[in-house]
Amino acid sequence: MRGVTGRAGCGHGGRGEGAEALLVRVAAGDHQAFEELYGLVSGPVFGLVRRVVRDPAQSEEVVQEVLLELWRSAGRFDPARGSALSWILTLAHRRAVDRVRSARAAGEREQREALRAGEPAFDHVTEEVEAGLEREWVRRCLRRLTDLQRQSVTLAYYDGYTYREVAERLALPLGTVKTRMRDGLNRLRGCLGGAA
Numbered sequence: 001m002r003g004v005t006g007r008a009g010c011g012h013g014g015r016g017e018g019a020e021a022l023l024v025r026v027a028a029g030d031h032q033a034f035e036e037l038y039g040l041v042s043g044p045v046f047g048l049v050r051r052v053v054r055d056p057a058q059s060e061e062v063v064q065e066v067l068l069e070l071w072r073s074a075g076r077f078d079p080a081r082g083s084a085l086s087w088i089l090t091l092a093h094r095r096a097v098d099r100v101r102s103a104r105a106a107g108e109r110e111q112r113e114a115l116r117a118g119e120p121a122f123d124h125v126t127e128e129v130e131a132g133l134e135r136e137w138v139r140r141c142l143r144r145l146t147d148l149q150r151q152s153v154t155l156a157y158y159d160g161y162t163y164r165e166v167a168e169r170l171a172l173p174l175g176t177v178k179t180r181m182r183d184g185l186n187r188l189r190g191c192l193g194g195a196a
Helices: 019-027 031-053 056-076 084-117 124-143 147-158 163-170 174-195
Strands: none
Touching: 019 031, 019 056, 019 084, 031 056, 031 084, 031 147, 031 163, 056 084, 124 147, 124 174, 147 163, 147 174, 163 174
């Protein structure tokens, strides 16, 4: 798997307008620029956050927080200090680490309170079993996708590629990849909804 942080130096994902120019427009309140920037960076941001946080649902929450922070703080981007993607991934990494620390602190608080109350501590074995079952459900649902859908989703959400990079890797038009991704994610959502 290709590391997301290894690509942090690039300023754009191959679209007509680079992330730096889009950030300038986002800072001015341009919603269209934010949509374009979202499409450009959401894959790499999710890939990075997923590696740090690990839990898929928590990772999605963190990504949404990062993108909201991006909308609010685009004006703080300073191109003299590095590329736009580098800055965005730094925001994502900080937010992901904060989430992990917060979860760890909450778990430690629960254990201390349980010890004080004389109750058994949180069952880590049960948590590991549940996480294993969740991973197996995701694998099963991924197997239900077409080969192209599975490849596209895996490259974008687990390897951190942008949609354009997925299209280049698969030698397909960008529109085809976007359609397959949308269809694949809808099928995954439906399948995983049945697992709940």
